[in-house]
Amino acid sequence: MTTANETKKKIGAILSSILDLSGVSRINSANALDITKTTQSSLLDGTGNYGIDLCINAAKMLGMRFDELTSLKYKSFPKNFREILLSYHTFINSEALPSLSAPPTxxxxxxxxxxxxxxxxxxxxxxxxxxxxxxxxxxxxxxxxxxxxxxxxxxxxxxxxxxxxxxxxxxxxxxxxxxxxxSVEIPFIPSYIKITQKLKNKVDFDLLYKMSNLLLFLYTDRASGKALLRNLQVDITQVNVKTYIYPLVEAGLIASDKDIAISAKEQQYYITETGIDVLNLDN
Structure with a gap:
């Protein structure tokens, strides 16, 4: 059984590897996460008593869910991952962008x-x-x-x-x-980044996070628009259908039965093969 300390060290090792691949210096990544250099060292060394929120934020900074970060099954990233990462932060209008886009190591x-x-x-x-x-x-x-x-x-x-x-x-x-x-190995691209690459219009991270959760919800079974909005704990309104559901339909990540006799809130939605792919659940 893997201990908490072993998991921390694995997370620190892969974070260090991705930062090196992206050319992001330790000080710039600390600034991007809004933490001290001491806390940053603890995170990358896998030592110290930092909370799980820091690991979640680090995963978010790299465009992935926390479970992707902890799975550690992927072996390589695209050689242009720095460019991909900066495009992701530009797309979501991230506050971390100035620190991450500083001249590389x-x-x-x-x-x-x-x-x-x-x-x-x-x-x-x-x-x-x-x-x-x-x-x-x-x-x-x-x-x-x-x-x-x-x-x-x-x-x-x-x-x-x-x-x-x-x-x-x-x-x-x-x-x-x-x-x-x-190298012929298929490179790994984190899920949040994959979703933004499919979306037609820019979103902030809060909206991107909710869209990711909708995809995860639909991965297990199809659901009505009402059920999807209820899962997000937002009001069941046509405005929220347009905010959270329609962009995923336009991106080809989910689809509906297109029953013209019922409203969008009552439509049954299901995840597409493209939607399954962006979740990286098999990596």
Missing amino acids: YRFAINTLIQNKELEEFTEAGKIIDKLMKLYSYSSRPASISNDLKDLDRTGEIESVKSPKKRHHYLYRRARNNNSST
Whole structure:
């Protein structure tokens, strides 16, 4: 049986991995969650006495339900997940967007150069910095880039040789055995993000959360419009049908029997195959 401490460590490990993949620094993710650096360290290390609400908020920040975060069954995310994540926060008009969209970590930026095939030949660290400044408009020249380059060298993502012109300097390029671009594994996209990718119009997170709950409710069985609104604990009105149900119909996530003899509140709704897919219940 998995203990609470083991679960915390697993959550911390996967959060760290996704933040690294997204190029979000520890300080920027702490600001996005509106927590201190100390609390952030506890969350990512899987230590401390933080509450489950923090884990739920962290999952929300990454566009997923808490049960998705704790399932830990997915293995890879799209290589452009940073772009996908920022699009999600833009779509829901998130207060976390300014922190998450700050210039990415240097390690992430270097990996972007590798993926864009801009480090095919041995290059001086100074010229790599120039490329990063041009690509991401950092407010100051990165001072610690040599450490990131050495780390990437140790993990086999880049390779280095001593500079023939400058003592104690090295040149770097993409490792010739770097086959990261050949992966055929289907990437995982979190459910909240998938829903926003289907919706026609922007929503805030509260509305997105309720829409996700409607999909989960319909996953078990079809239900009337009244039952869906009752499940959300909102008034059973035509306005709420248009607010919570119609956008899901327009997105192709749910459908109805389309019985013209009865009102939208009485219609029977069911989840579509597309709606099932966005829930990630099999991941």
